[in-house]
Amino acid sequence: MTELNPDVLSAYLDGECTPDERVAIEARLVIDPAWQSELDEVRMARDAVRGLPLVDVPEGTWDAVARAITAADAAGAGAAGGAVVPMRSSKRAKWLYGTAGAAVASVAAVVALVFVLPAPSSDQPVQPAVAAFAGVHDARAVSIDEPLTRVATASLTGPTRTANGPR
Amino acid sequence: MIRRRVRVALGVSIAMFGGFVMTTVAAAARMRADDPQALIERARRGVQTQPFTGTVEIEWNDGAAVRQTRVAVASDGVRVTAGSVSGGTGGYSNGSLSVSVPGADALASAMPNPNAKYELSVHAGPTIVGRSTTAVDAAYRGVVRERWVVDNATGALVQREAFDSSGSLARRVTLVEFAIGSPPTTTTTAAQAAMSVRAAQVAKPFAAPATLGARYREVGAYVLSDGTVQVFYSDGLRDLSVFQQRGDLDWGSLPTEGSVISVAGTKVHEYRTASGSMWVWERNGVVVTAVSDTTPDEMAMVVRDLKPAAPSSWERFRSWVRDLF
Numbered sequence: 251m252t253e254l255n256p257d258v259l260s261a262y263l264d265g266e267c268t269p270d271e272r273v274a275i276e277a278r279l280v281i282d283p284a285w286q287s288e289l290d291e292v293r294m295a296r297d298a299v300r301g302l303p304l305v306d307v308p309e310g311t312w313d314a315v316a317r318a319i320t321a322a323d324a325a326g327a328g329a330a331g332g333a334v335v336p337m338r339s340s341k342r343a344k345w346l347y348g349t350a351g352a353a354v355a356s357v358a359a360v361v362a363l364v365f366v367l368p369a370p371s372s373d374q375p376v377q378p379a380v381a382a383f384a385g386v387h388d389a390r391a392v393s394i395d396e397p398l399t400r401v402a403t404a405s406l407t408g409p410t411r412t413a414n415g416p417r
Numbered sequence: 418m419i420r421r422r423v424r425v426a427l428g429v430s431i432a433m434f435g436g437f438v439m440t441t442v443a444a445a446a447r448m449r450a451d452d453p454q455a456l457i458e459r460a461r462r463g464v465q466t467q468p469f470t471g472t473v474e475i476e477w478n479d480g481a482a483v484r485q486t487r488v489a490v491a492s493d494g495v496r497v498t499a500g501s502v503s504g505g506t507g508g509y510s511n512g513s514l515s516v517s518v519p520g521a522d523a524l525a526s527a528m529p530n531p532n533a534k535y536e537l538s539v540h541a542g543p544t545i546v547g548r549s550t551t552a553v554d555a556a557y558r559g560v561v562r563e564r565w566v567v568d569n570a571t572g573a574l575v576q577r578e579a580f581d582s583s584g585s586l587a588r589r590v591t592l593v594e595f596a597i598g599s600p601p602t603t604t605t606t607a608a609q610a611a612m613s614v615r616a617a618q619v620a621k622p623f624a625a626p627a628t629l630g631a632r633y634r635e636v637g638a639y640v641l642s643d644g645t646v647q648v649f650y651s652d653g654l655r656d657l658s659v660f661q662q663r664g665d666l667d668w669g670s671l672p673t674e675g676s677v678i679s680v681a682g683t684k685v686h687e688y689r690t691a692s693g694s695m696w697v698w699e700r701n702g703v704v705v706t707a708v709s710d711t712t713p714d715e716m717a718m719v720v721r722d723l724k725p726a727a728p729s730s731w732e733r734f735r736s737w738v739r740d741l742f
Contacts, residue, residue: 378671
């Protein structure tokens with residue numbers, strides 16, 4: 251027994267395993283965390299189902315089911331050789347499909363957000379010190395350019411009036 | 418007899434040598450007077466060796482009208498001082514400024530050669546404050562964009578004109594009073610820069626292309642004390658600084674002078690002052706302030722060409738998450 255099969259664990263919890271199977275399962279549970287985790291999930295699912303309230307079916311339901319089975323047997327006797335194929339659903343597969351679907355949906359949502367979102371805004375609005383920048387520029391320019399006209403023009407301060415008065 | 422021959426030969430040799438020296442000096446002087454590059458270099462350093470006092474008249478077009486003002490200037494050969502203005506229609510307050518004349522600044526060696534952009538030519542200049550001059554024209558794409566007029570006797574710059582791409586005058590600075598050797602006036606020294614700077618490598622999202630606009634070449638990049646990035650450009654005659662700050666421009670905080678224009682779909686607040694142009698705009702979350710002595714048409718090219726990096730998708734997402742919480 252090397253494959254992790256939820257059905258085997260379900261049978262184990264229901265006491266439906268042979269003694270050899272039971273020993274093998276318990277030996278594997280001791281050494282394999284994946285098996286322990288799977289056992290916890292199967293137990294939780296089993297308990298959840300068992301926790302559901304019992305509901306009485308409407309009167310005549312079972313008779314209707316019996317008639318439907320009889321009719322189905324009669325109709326399909328020659329078509330499919332009368333073979334009944336049990337459909338066994340895998341909880342593990344469902345869980346994987348669900349997780350993968352959720353992951354794909356999440357990635358798609360993130361990608362959509364990244365491309366749809368506007369450019370990031372700054373925490374603080376910028377108030378450029380225009381006159382001060384002009385002074386910084388002039389100081390650098392007069393150090394390399396002809397100084398006469400540069401110094402003369404730079405001595406005149408730049409725009410300073412604001413809506414709230416001089417800066 | 419032999420002594421006489423020796424004396425004659427010696428005299429002839431001296432005369433020939435003297436003639437050779439005089440011819441060489443005259444040729445060198447002629448070449449210098451005709452060489453626009455040499456005239457520009459001499460004008461840049463003329464005030465270093467010529468103590469003088471004078472008055473400079475500044476005229477400029479602010480987009481609405483031609484304005485004019487005057488500034489007193491003086492040099493003791495070490496520092497150039499300006500201030501004590503006498504009236505004018507400038508509309509801007511006047512301060513005073515005192516700076517050291519150009520020395521062995523590392524930037525000077527990084528300055529591009531004007532020949533890389535301009536076609537330089539020399540012709541006789543006008544008489545300014547009674548002095549004969551030579552004019553150097555710098556043409557770009559067939560239009561004279563700068564004219565430097567230098568004093569023939571001292572090599573000092575006595576007039577400088579800037580023209581736009583249509584040939585219209587954008588600014589004229591003229592020395593209207595000039596006295597060599599007079600002691601300089603003493604004025605208060607103003608701080609050259611309100612912010613300290615340090616050389617820096619420019620990183621995203623800020624932009625620092627090696628060349629910008631009308632053949633402006635990067636000369637240096639700095640970070641101001643408030644984190645503003647300054648990239649300094651020159652085309653050999655004109656200078657340009659691009660200041661960049663990350664964030665959203667608070668348009669209401671800008672000085673109310675100037676005007677708001679649109680350049681290639683970008684909203685720009687434009688100021689035209691005596692010293693040049695100051696343009697402010699925002700692109701890709703970066704606020705740009707460009708300061709230059711260039712003309713508005715070349716400033717418009719800067720607006721078009723300077724492209725701070727747009728925030729990456731990851732930055733958008735991080736910002737969105739940050740804003741969310």
